[in-house]
Amino acid sequence: MLLSWLAAATVLERPGRRRARSALKFLRFDPGSCCFPSPLVSPLPETPAWPSPARWSTPPARYSSANHFRHFTRGRYALREAFRLAGIGRHGVLLAPAYHCVTMLDPALALAADIHLYPLQADLSPDQAALESLLASIQKPVKALLATHYFGIAQDFSHLKAWCIDHDIALIEDCSHVLLTERFRASGTGIHGHFVTASPYKFFACADGGLLYAADAQRLDPVATTPAPLIEELRGLKNAVERSRGRKLPSGSSPSIDERLEFLSARKLDLGKDPLIDRDGPSSLFSVAAATTSSLRSSRFVVDHSSIDDNIRRRRENYQRWLRTVAAVPNCHALFPMLPADCTPYMFPLHIDHPNPHFHWLKHLGVPIWRWDEMASSTCAISLDYRLHLLHLPCHQALTESQMDWMTAAFEKTLRHVAKGVQ
DSSP states (O other): OGGGHHHHHTOOOOSSOOOOOOOOEEEEOBOGGGOOOOOSSOSSOOSOOOOOGGGTTSOOOOSSOGGGEEEESSHHHHHHHHHHHHTOBTTBEEEEESSOOHHHHHHHHHTTOOEEEEOBOTTSOBOHHHHHHHHHHOOSOEEEEEEEOGGGOOOOOHHHHHHHHHTTOEEEEEETTSOBOSSOBOTTOSSSOSEEEEOGGGTSSSSOOEEEEOSSGGGGTTOOOBOOOHHHHHHHHHHHHHHTTOOOOOOTTSOOHHHHHHHHHHSOOOOOBOOEEEOSSOOTTOOTTTTTBOOOHHHHHHHHHSOHHHHHHHHHHHHHHHHHHHTTOSSEEESOOSOOTTOOOSEEEEEESOHHHHHHHHHHHTOOOBOOOEEEOOSOHHHHHHHHHEEEEEOOTTOOHHHHHHHHHHHHHHHHOOOTTOO
16 A cells, blocks of 8 residues: 555665666767857856845745655755655666656666656656556556656646556656745645655755655655755855856857857757667766755755745746747747746747757857756657757746847747758
């Protein structure tokens, strides 16, 4: 029964030889030879939007008491604890979405677990029929299913929750793309999972921040974290001050976007490497040493005292700006062309037709784009397509008008630019 989570929570990985498990191969784009410059605009907020000093001592009330939460430096470490509590490990299988960031699987790989990837539909909702077939094909006990609200767009996981309960599977609700803190929860999120994880640092100008939440606070009793040392607190404050200075856009004396595109299109494009590799453990983005460390107190202060209303308003305005920009631009389409009324977007997902050359040109221009191009291989056609074609564009609250003007102009000009032999 699912209520046996407490017994599973006490099972720790023992040192020694690893048990053989189902193979998991990763497609990993290596841009080393491409020589991409650093982005000219930050993909995440770097400048805090401070409230009035009068509010510093009276942050908004919590929507749930503190014992329902545990703090971590990153959401990936909150996921590790959620997986461990659910029984994920050598004897417990994880069902994970085929479209994923590598850090979504790292915690399960760190626990030496078998991972099976379930297919998604075009809107990134789980393919329920395929999920049923996948479950029937697995011989070992399936302990948990990871379900994600991508890009801040809330999915309705009520049917998925019922399915998990029917099959005695713990639902881990991934809210790393959702505005979820101890004092605010985005509508329709954080209410389905037996465990819920979030990454507040993605929404606020702070050095770190991950959350583990459970509606049943007793489920978190086995979870203990260690406060960050003072030197890390001081380093976090120093980095926050340095980041708040922002980044400089190209000056009037710099080559224009058009000039840069002409130069880029005239030279041979280095596409980097895209090998298929075996992996028996987590990526270099996962640190065992940091797995049980709490987030910085300064980060929690920023999250607790920043203006949620301004955060939501600015993100929605910037998302709508992207929608207007790409509506008439060829070679692309918005993944979510309608922004729900109660949604706080994390990023603007844009599907491009020709990543070669457009992705590469945008990177060389210094446009801040992300892409989940390191991903476990699967048979999911959506995941295979989105891995290289779906770009994540910033829409955070700290973006200035001049930064938005420059980014939207760069996208419009780049996607209209034609090169011979596009792939």
